[in-house]
Amino acid sequence: MKHLRSIFLFAVMLCLALPVAAAGQEAEKEEGGVNLKEILFGHVQDSYQWHVTDIGGHPLIIHLPMIFYSQNSGFHVLCSSQFAHEPDANQLREGPDGFYIQGAEDEKGRIVEMIDGSLQPVVFDISITKTVMVLFIDALLLVLCVLTAARWCKKHKVDDPAPRGFVGLMHMFVMSVYNDMIKQTLGKEADKYAPYLLTCFFFIFIVNLMGVVPFPPGGGNLTGNITCTMFLALCTFLIVNVTGTKAYWKEIFWGDVPWWLKVPVPLMPFIEFFGIFTKPIALMIRLFANMLAGHVIAISLSCIIFIMFALGGLKGLFLGSVMTPVSVLLSIFMMLLELLVCYIQAMVFTMLSAVFISMAHVKEHHA
Secondary structure, three states: OHHHHHHHHHHHHHHHHHHHHHHHHHHHHOOOOOOHHHHHHHHHOOOOEEEEEEEOOEEEEEEOEEEEEEOOOEEEEEEHHHOOOOOOOOOEEEOHHHEEEEOOOOOOOEEEEEEOOEEEEOOEEOOOOHHHHHHHHHHHHHHHHHHHHHHHHHHOOOOOOOOOHHHHHHHHHHHHHHHHHHHHHHHHHHHHHHHHHHHHHHHHHHHHHHHHOOOOOOOOOOOOOHHHHHHHHHHHHHHHHHOOOHHHHHHHHOOOOOHHHOOOOOHHHHHHHHHHHHHHHHHHHHHHHHHHHHHHHHHHHHHHHHHHHOOOHHHHHHHHHHHHHHHHHHHHHHHHHHHHHHHHHHHHHHHHHHHHHHHOOOOOOOO
């Protein structure tokens, strides 16, 4: 019965999705239609400004500082408000001093400079983009959460009654992650790597939760940005391979396998060496893909209402009225599912990082 129910629900959602997709394409062709692609990419992509909402047809935007270096004119510190809001026919947003942003208003694009009649990209760009600003905010929240719990521990003894409220919740999370994931995997070495693994868990969890919040200071798709997940995976990669034992490297380059798998063609050493890089890549892609997909699905379900009404006439009114409760219910379900995924993805990244560290600390096998 459970399988039949799942198949039935999948069929219903598929039947709903097909007319919605077709209606969305038809609505985009009409004047004033909903551009679903622009809405989706405007949320999940990075940008030099933070588009909050539209009020009375006017966009409410948080403009961010742009810091970059031009080989022709040196360092520049500008604001995104100094660039045109709408791109021209060449997809260029004009700014001061001959600088332009290539791309639409909700895209990070690329800063270019007009030199001798041709556009040249700047040497490097260290602007405070939307993703960077979200990173600062989430990092500050993480520090406040940890210091609040640490302050209570500093003022109380071990045998004092357990804390309540937010501090008690933090203690519960810390002990759960430490005892159930880190200590169970790393054993005696748990204390050595617990600071890094706990930081990974709480940072990813807070970032994921803030990404679900649809308005500032939330709304940033940080873990849906592959640069962020790549950095986290790179940290695990460095810890695993820098702290790996001699036995770990011996198993990679000269494992306990038949000699003909090692010489004259080093088949197994090549496979094992390739596996060093597949582990962090798996961490990076898993976190990135799951969080990006969740955001895209949630936004798409919310846009169903606007796509239906954008059709206009009795057809749009009927479809919009029918799909509104469906869209709302599915959106609520997806948001609740997103909250669960926020915790699961933080837990999976932390647990796999602990497993990879444990595998790198293998001991010599003695006969």
